[in-house]
Amino acid sequence: MENRRGYSVYQIALHWLIAVFVLFQLFFGESMTTVVDAVENGQPVSTTDQALGSAHYWAGLAILALVLLRLVLRLASGATASANRGPRWMQLAAHALHGLFYMLLLATPVAGLLAFYVGDPWGDIHSLAKPALIVLIAAHALAALYHQFWLRDGTLKRMLSPAG
Known part of the structure; x- marks a missing residue:
């Protein structure tokens, strides 16, 4: 159901808050692996x-x-209406x-919890999310920049300021 032209202040805040948490996880998430490995090896x-491992969990x-x-x-x-009526693809x-x-944003934390409480193979599955998220973030950022600077259709602005 696409009915609104822009995002609410809550949707924008959630988008950027989730983005900050995901970036934190990508940069500092390896500490959880370090902690788990050290505990398993008695170090x-x-x-x-x-x-950082605790912060990763939370x-x-x-x-x-x-x-x-x-x-x-x-x-x-409901979902917002598309800013651009571009090609179907x-x-x-x-x-x-x-x-x-x-x-990914739902499955990754669930796999992480399963890895923490159940163990393998969930840790291996959880670790696959990092490269997948990096690829998706890059595609998402490039698409936003393409919309902003090439198509000039206001897509990026909609995620920076709430609908009026």
Whole structure:
């Protein structure tokens, strides 16, 4: 149900808050691996790695909760109308990219929790999310810049300022 022209302040805030948490995870998430490996090998864990590992756990839970909230908000208020009525392939690519984002942003924390509490193979599955997210983020950012500077259709502006 596409009915609105822009995003609400809540949708924009959730988008950027999730983005910040995901970037934190991508940059500092390896500390969780360091902690798990050290514990499995009976080695001491540095205070920094312990703190970052703990932050990784809680940031993952935050991502899961915020994405669920974002989906509830989307279901309650509907999706925004496309800023650009471009070629069909571009619309399909945008829907596919967003669908993959939602899927990964839900599945990754769940796999991480399963890895933490159950163990393998969930840790290996969880670690596959990092390169997938990097590719999706790059595609998403490039598409936003393409819309902003090539098509000049206002797509990027809609995620920076709420609909009036």
